[in-house]
Amino acid sequence: MAFKSVKLGVENIHLSFGGTSALTGVSFDVLEGEILAVIGPNGAGKTSTLNCINGFYQPDQGQITFFPTGSERRDITRLPAYRIAKLGIARTFQNIALYTGLNTLDNLMAARHVHMKQSMLAGMLYFGSARQEEIAHREAVEEIIDFLEIEHIRKSVVGALPYGLRKRVELGRALALEPQMLLLDEPMAGMNVEEKEDMARFILDIHERRGVTILLIEHDMGLVMDIADRIVVLDFGIKIAEGTPDTIRQDPNVIKAYLGEESQHKT
Amino acid sequence: MAAIRPAGDFDISYAHDMAVIRRPWQWAAAVGLVAFLFAVPAFSPPQFLDALNLIGIFLVSVQGLAILVGYTGQISLGQAAFMTVGAYASAVLTKYAGVPFWFALPLAGLGAGLVGLIFGLPSLRIKGFYLAMATLAAQFIIPWIFRGFWVATLGGATGIQEIPVPRLAGFAFDSEWGMYFIILVVAILTTIAMKNLARTRTGRAFVAIRDNDLAAEVLGINIVAYKLRAFFLSAFYAGLAGSLWAHYLRSINPEQLDLIDSVWMLGMVIVGGMGSALGPILGTVFIRLLRELVSTLTPNLNDMLPGLGANLAGLGPLVFGFALALFLVFEPHGLALAAVFPLAV
Numbered sequence: 001m002a003f004k005s006v007k008l009g010v011e012n013i014h015l016s017f018g019g020t021s022a023l024t025g026v027s028f029d030v031l032e033g034e035i036l037a038v039i040g041p042n043g044a045g046k047t048s049t050l051n052c053i054n055g056f057y058q059p060d061q062g063q064i065t066f067f068p069t070g071s072e073r074r075d076i077t078r079l080p081a082y083r084i085a086k087l088g089i090a091r092t093f094q095n096i097a098l099y100t101g102l103n104t105l106d107n108l109m110a111a112r113h114v115h116m117k118q119s120m121l122a123g124m125l126y127f128g129s130a131r132q133e134e135i136a137h138r139e140a141v142e143e144i145i146d147f148l149e150i151e152h153i154r155k156s157v158v159g160a161l162p163y164g165l166r167k168r169v170e171l172g173r174a175l176a177l178e179p180q181m182l183l184l185d186e187p188m189a190g191m192n193v194e195e196k197e198d199m200a201r202f203i204l205d206i207h208e209r210r211g212v213t214i215l216l217i218e219h220d221m222g223l224v225m226d227i228a229d230r231i232v233v234l235d236f237g238i239k240i241a242e243g244t245p246d247t248i249r250q251d252p253n254v255i256k257a258y259l260g261e262e263s264q265h266k267t
Numbered sequence: 268m269a270a271i272r273p274a275g276d277f278d279i280s281y282a283h284d285m286a287v288i289r290r291p292w293q294w295a296a297a298v299g300l301v302a303f304l305f306a307v308p309a310f311s312p313p314q315f316l317d318a319l320n321l322i323g324i325f326l327v328s329v330q331g332l333a334i335l336v337g338y339t340g341q342i343s344l345g346q347a348a349f350m351t352v353g354a355y356a357s358a359v360l361t362k363y364a365g366v367p368f369w370f371a372l373p374l375a376g377l378g379a380g381l382v383g384l385i386f387g388l389p390s391l392r393i394k395g396f397y398l399a400m401a402t403l404a405a406q407f408i409i410p411w412i413f414r415g416f417w418v419a420t421l422g423g424a425t426g427i428q429e430i431p432v433p434r435l436a437g438f439a440f441d442s443e444w445g446m447y448f449i450i451l452v453v454a455i456l457t458t459i460a461m462k463n464l465a466r467t468r469t470g471r472a473f474v475a476i477r478d479n480d481l482a483a484e485v486l487g488i489n490i491v492a493y494k495l496r497a498f499f500l501s502a503f504y505a506g507l508a509g510s511l512w513a514h515y516l517r518s519i520n521p522e523q524l525d526l527i528d529s530v531w532m533l534g535m536v537i538v539g540g541m542g543s544a545l546g547p548i549l550g551t552v553f554i555r556l557l558r559e560l561v562s563t564l565t566p567n568l569n570d571m572l573p574g575l576g577a578n579l580a581g582l583g584p585l586v587f588g589f590a591l592a593l594f595l596v597f598e599p600h601g602l603a604l605a606a607v608f609p610l611a612v
C-alpha cells in the first residue's frame with residue numbers, strides 16, 4: 001500500500017504533571033490510511049499521547065497538526081476536545097467510557113451528535129425535519145451495529161453488558177462519529193483469544209473498507225506485528241524507536257525496554 | 268435490561284420502532300386517559316380539584332428539574348426560586364402591562380429560563396455538593412430582590428395581589444375547574460415535550476454528560492453549551508409552573524415558594540426515579556400526598572409530645588433535605604422507580 005500524505009503530525013510534544021514529565025519531545029507522523037501502533041511498557045506515555053491529540057490534555061510544549069480530508073490543515077494543539085471530534089478524530093478508551101445508562105443504540109446515536117442539526121426545540125416537538133433526521137441517523141447507526149455483529153444487544157443498557165461486548169460497543173460509538181481518524185487505546189486488552197481475533201478483524205475491516213486512518217495502542221506484540229503498518233515505541237515518555245514491524249522487532253532498544261518489562265511481570 | 272414489548276409487536280420500520288405509541292390499543296389507552304383527565308372536574312369536589320391543580324403545577328416544575336437532575340446529572344436547589352421568577356413575571360405582565368395570560372405564560376418561562384441560566388454558570392466549574400450550594404444562592408438572592416426592589420410595582424414583602432384571571436373569548440378561568448383545564452393542557456404538553464427531548468439529539472447529549480462528561484466531550488458534545496441548555500430548560504419549566512401558580516392563587520409574595528419547596532421538588536425527582544417521563548409524575552403525586560399527610564399529622568405530634576413536638580416538626584424538612592442531598596451525592600441514579608416499571612421508561 002502506498003501512503004500519500006501525512007494525516008496527523010505530532011511535533012515535539014512535552015507534557016508533565018506537577019514535577020514529573022510524562023512525555024518528553026515526542027514526535028511522529030501518522031500517514032493517511034495507515035495503521036500506526038504505539039507500543040511501550042506501562043506508564044510509557046501512550047495514553048497521554050492520545051490525550052494530547054484529542055484535546056484531553058494540553059501539552060506544555062509542541063504542536064499537533066491535523067490534515068482533514070478536503071480542507072486546510074488545522075493546528076489542533078489548543079482546540080477543545082469537542083471541536084477536535086467534529087474535525088473527524090474519534091477514540092476509544094483504555095478503561096471503557098460508555099454512557100452506561102443508555103442502551104447500545106443510544107450510545108451510538110449520541111455519537112451522531114456532530115452530524116445532526118436539529119435544535120433543542122425541534123427535538124422537543126419531534127416534528128418534520130427533526131423526526132426525519134432521527135430516522136436517517138438511525139439507519140446509519142444500524143449499519144454499524146450490523147457490521148460489528150451486535151444486533152442482539154441493540155436495546156440492552158450497556159452498563160450491564162459483559163466486558164468484551166462493551167469494548168465492541170465503544171468501538172461502534174467511535175465509528176458512529178464517522179471519523180477520518182480513529183484513536184484506539186488498548187482495544188483488545190483483557191479479552192480472550194477469540195474476542196481479540198474478532199476485534200482485530202473489525203479493526204482491519206474498518207481500515208480497509210472505510211479507509212480510516214488508525215492510531216492504535218496495544219500490548220499484545222504478536223497482534224501488533226500482524227496488523228500494524230508501522231510502529232512507534234515509547235519508553236518513559238521518550239520515543240525510542242519508529243519503523244516497520246520487522247525493524248522494530250530487531251531494534252536493540254526495544255528489546256531492552258521490553259525484556260525489562262517482561263521480567264517485571266514475571267516476578 | 269432489554270425493553271419488554273407486547274407480543275406481536277414487530278418492528279416493520281425504524282420509524283415505527285422509534286415511535287412512542289406503536290399499537291392501536293396503546294393509542295386507545297392514551298386517548299382514553301386524556302379523555303378521563305378532561306372529565307375529572309365533572310365528578311370532583313373543588314377541594315379535590317385544588318389538590319390536583321397543585322399537583323399539576325408542581326409536576327411541570329418537577330419535570331424541568333428532572334431534565335436537569337435526572338437526565339443531565341446536575342443538581343439545583345433553586346427550582347422554587349425560578350418558579351417565583353415566573354410567577355412575578357406573569358403577574359407583572361398581565362397586571363401592569365396588559366399582556367394576555369396566554370402570552371405571559373411562555374414569557375414567564377423565558378424569563379425564569381434566563382435567570383436559571385445565570386445560576387447554572389457555576390456548573391461549568393463545580394459539581395455535586397458544591398453545585399447544590401451554589402444554586403442554593405438563588406433561593407436567597409431572588410426573594411431578596413423581590414422583597415427589596417421596585418417596591419411600587421412588586422409590592423415588597425406583601426407581593427402582588429389581584430393577579431388577573433386568564434380569559435379566552437369571554438370565558439374567565441377563575442374557578443378550580445377552569446384552571447384545572449389550563450394546568451392539564453400545559454402539563455400534557457410539557458410531558459410530551461420532555462418525552463420527545465429524551466429520545467432526540469439534545470436529550471442524548473444531556474444523558475451523555477450525566478453518564479460520562481469526559482467521553483461526551485471527546486465524542487463531540489460541547490459540554491458548556493449543553494449544561495447551560497439544561498439549566499435554561501429546567502428553569503423554563505419552573506417559570507411556566509410559576510405563571511400557573513400566580514394565576515391560580517391570584518397572589519404572589521417573595522416567600523410563597525421557598526427553599527423547602529425546592530428540596531421537596533428534588534425529592535420528587537429522586538423518589539420518582541430519574542431518567543424517565545413517568546418518574547416526575549409518580550414522584551410528584553407520591554410526595555404531595557406524603558406532604559399532606561405530614562401536615563395533618565404534625566399537630567397531633569405536638570399534642571403527644573408537647574414541647575419536643577414543635578422542635579421535631581421544624582426539624583422534619585431539614586432532615587429530609589439532608590437525606591436527599593446525601594442520596595444524590597452517594598447514589599446519583601436514585602431509587603429509580605422506573606426499574607419497577609421498565610415498560611414505562
Ligand SMILES: Nc1ncnc2c1ncn2[C@@H]1O[C@H](COP(=O)(O)OP(=O)(O)O)[C@@H](O)[C@H]1O
Binds near residue numbers: 021022041043047049
Ligand atoms: N492525569 C494524570 N495525572 C498525573 N499523572 C499522570 C496523569 N496521566 C498520566 N500520568 C502519568 O504519566 C505517565 C504516563 O502515563 P500513561 O500515558 O497513562 O501511560 P501508558 O498509557 O503508556 O501506560 C505515568 O507515569 C502516569 O502516572
Ligand SMILES: [Mg+2]
Binds near residue numbers: 046048094
Ligand atoms: Mg495507557
